[in-house]
Amino acid sequence: MKKYIQTALLCIILPVFVHGQNYIWPTNSSRYLSATFGEYRQGHFHSGIDIKTNYSVGYPVYAVADGYVSRLRTSPFGYGKAVYLQLNDGNTAVYGHLERFSDKMLPILRNEQKKLGRYSVDLSLQANDLPVSQGEIIAYTGDTGTLHPHLHFEIRDRQGKPFNPLLANLRIHDNTVPTIQRVALVPIGLKSRIEGLPVTGIFAASNIGPGRYVVEDTIRIQGPVGVEIQTYDTVKGLSNKYGLYRIRLAVDGLDTFLVQYDEFDFAQTALIDIEKDFQLMTEGAGRFERLWKQDAPQPVPFFRSGGSGVLKFNEGVHRVEIQAEDVNGNLSSLTFHLSAVVFAGGRARMAAQNDTALWVEIPRTESEEFSTFRFSWVDSFATVIRQAITQKIVQTKDSYRIQIAPSIESKAILKIVAGSPSRGVWCSPVFISPHKIPETVKPDVQVRFRHFPNTFLGEIKCATAPSGMIGFYIQKNDHLQPVKLIACSDRHWVTEPLPLSEWERVLVYEIRMGENATIIERESVDFHRLVPARSDGYFSDDSVLSASFGPEALYDTLLVWSKASRATPVKYPPVLSPVYSLNPQTQPLFRGAEIRFAFADSNRDIRKIGIYSPGREQYHFVGNLYVDSLRAFVARVKNLGDFCLVEDTEPPRITGTFPRNGGRYSAAKADHLRAGIEDTLSGIADDSAIQVTLDGETVIAEYHGVKDYIRYEIPGPLAPGRHSYSISVRDNAGNTTTTSHTFTIIE
Numbered sequence: 001m002k003k004y005i006q007t008a009l010l011c012i013i014l015p016v017f018v019h020g021q022n023y024i025w026p027t028n029s030s031r032y033l034s035a036t037f038g039e040y041r042q043g044h045f046h047s048g049i050d051i052k053t054n055y056s057v058g059y060p061v062y063a064v065a066d067g068y069v070s071r072l073r074t075s076p077f078g079y080g081k082a083v084y085l086q087l088n089d090g091n092t093a094v095y096g097h098l099e100r101f102s103d104k105m106l107p108i109l110r111n112e113q114k115k116l117g118r119y120s121v122d123l124s125l126q127a128n129d130l131p132v133s134q135g136e137i138i139a140y141t142g143d144t145g146t147l148h149p150h151l152h153f154e155i156r157d158r159q160g161k162p163f164n165p166l167l168a169n170l171r172i173h174d175n176t177v178p179t180i181q182r183v184a185l186v187p188i189g190l191k192s193r194i195e196g197l198p199v200t201g202i203f204a205a206s207n208i209g210p211g212r213y214v215v216e217d218t219i220r221i222q223g224p225v226g227v228e229i230q231t232y233d234t235v236k237g238l239s240n241k242y243g244l245y246r247i248r249l250a251v252d253g254l255d256t257f258l259v260q261y262d263e264f265d266f267a268q269t270a271l272i273d274i275e276k277d278f279q280l281m282t283e284g285a286g287r288f289e290r291l292w293k294q295d296a297p298q299p300v301p302f303f304r305s306g307g308s309g310v311l312k313f314n315e316g317v318h319r320v321e322i323q324a325e326d327v328n329g330n331l332s333s334l335t336f337h338l339s340a341v342v343f344a345g346g347r348a349r350m351a352a353q354n355d356t357a358l359w360v361e362i363p364r365t366e367s368e369e370f371s372t373f374r375f376s377w378v379d380s381f382a383t384v385i386r387q388a389i390t391q392k393i394v395q396t397k398d399s400y401r402i403q404i405a406p407s408i409e410s411k412a413i414l415k416i417v418a419g420s421p422s423r424g425v426w427c428s429p430v431f432i433s434p435h436k437i438p439e440t441v442k443p444d445v446q447v448r449f450r451h452f453p454n455t456f457l458g459e460i461k462c463a464t465a466p467s468g469m470i471g472f473y474i475q476k477n478d479h480l481q482p483v484k485l486i487a488c489s490d491r492h493w494v495t496e497p498l499p500l501s502e503w504e505r506v507l508v509y510e511i512r513m514g515e516n517a518t519i520i521e522r523e524s525v526d527f528h529r530l531v532p533a534r535s536d537g538y539f540s541d542d543s544v545l546s547a548s549f550g551p552e553a554l555y556d557t558l559l560v561w562s563k564a565s566r567a568t569p570v571k572y573p574p575v576l577s578p579v580y581s582l583n584p585q586t587q588p589l590f591r592g593a594e595i596r597f598a599f600a601d602s603n604r605d606i607r608k609i610g611i612y613s614p615g616r617e618q619y620h621f622v623g624n625l626y627v628d629s630l631r632a633f634v635a636r637v638k639n640l641g642d643f644c645l646v647e648d649t650e651p652p653r654i655t656g657t658f659p660r661n662g663g664r665y666s667a668a669k670a671d672h673l674r675a676g677i678e679d680t681l682s683g684i685a686d687d688s689a690i691q692v693t694l695d696g697e698t699v700i701a702e703y704h705g706v707k708d709y710i711r712y713e714i715p716g717p718l719a720p721g722r723h724s725y726s727i728s729v730r731d732n733a734g735n736t737t738t739t740s741h742t743f744t745i746i747e
């Protein structure tokens, strides 16, 4: 009998989602895509399809059906220049990143820009202002608001919700099946283990035939787990990797979870951070699609299942199948087996070693009697190099003694997994380093703390394998207590996961080593527990950095903590504060938080100072609103991060101006003004920070905020003679640069 329990089984009804049947393809550049609907973008879902334009601009863009222009937008960022068509069927078609609009739209746009005195406009139009008929050229493809030229095409329904345009009659040619790379298993509770460890396990998929993938070894798990998959779609002849249309999870033949990219509401777009595994992504493991639901204030729009998708097995081996499908119905499947077991502590140790053999001792107790031992040689990342050869097994009253042939690799580490398959009981892995480590060397330890669903744990990594046993202790009030460590390799451990409420009371942790329990590291910590739907605040130890969390700030309960360091990661501008590392940075927030950075140095020009986030190569501007009454800088952040105060006294740079100062041109050649606009620290807010004049008159130049330049098309040829222009640019810190140039138009 199957002892397979799920919180809720569901009926999966594959919805037939069809909207609009009479559209024409929106451009003649190509029928190839560079992105599909619902793909990951930082902080939001991709709301349309991206159509390739052969790395160039200027392809005509067509009205896909009859209707009228309902909105015209120009912006240095985002959609760039965009046209919204209200179609007669009630849907709205949106075209983004355009180079220019059709001639009949231009006067209306210019008028609005003149009225507002700036480049950025967002203009709503009525039905009889600009009617269009199917096939009419409404604009030309470009790269405004983006880096690489393409057409962003989007269709929204009557409620303004974007839906997958490839579900209309717009189709692409694709008969290539999706690629499946890896599967991840996430521990969901305190008792959850994946191959003995309380952390997410990642397993490679092997391709065994067209569209067929397997994970070769049965994966042993304990407690509830969530399944995630790393997969992408391709089209023959193109190098792009696309998002999928549908992913289904079935367990023992029962449909368990369904993700389907049909439609979403813009109000739900932030949920991308829990639809994908944010933690794996920010930790550098790549993008994994979640096939289980995390607790959240709102449902993820593409999750179509009634149940949570979380797998809970009591015992037995279970077959898991994941089907990944593109919108054309090309399908790949991954199958693997999960064996529900009980993990006991691994207590094997090295008994003796000489040149020809290594003796390992595994204790026998009444409750733990193991019939199976797996020995393998692994590297320092615990990746298996090869199976180890067992030469002899001796059973004594108290233990098993096992003789292992030495490894050929001098640095290999012996990994031991003992178990009793018939009882479903296994040891967490044990690692033994046969090579000698000098006992006097104090290991270089790194400690970090990690969230997993409903749990929290500490992680210790040493640069080299330490000579003695490592211990982890926590201090609440005034007594020190050990926390059990689980080995991930010979130099990497995680603590047993504990509830968040337990960690909240921890004041200090210690790392100790060896028989004498020598202290290697002792640090104070300040974990503060935040609960969703409740406003709360956090203060750093020195009260310099604080964060306030509104009722919608969180997805789930979180521990927040911080650490200040004097180290400046990027050697560049005057950094006026320590860098505060506000954690957790691998857990997403829902609506984000407000951070406050106390600062009260009256000798400094407050306008030049702001909150920045140090990146690998540069500081990212976060905000510079100074609130006098709080004596602090205040900024909203989507997620937590590293923050410091930086002073920006460097004005923007204006480069490569055209026409060149003192230049002589024909009127046909000098038909536009152009200049590069760069700023290193606080950046340029938008086009309102840029002023351009031509012959003394203010003109409205386009600002391309992603590619950092301005451009102004001169309407009509300039008269022969001398002309002048000036460009003035202000950064977010109020530093301004102005250049003036003269040039001559020759007859």
Ligand SMILES: [Zn+2]
Pocket: 035, 046, 048, 049, 050, 151, 152, 153
């Ligand atoms: Zn796009």
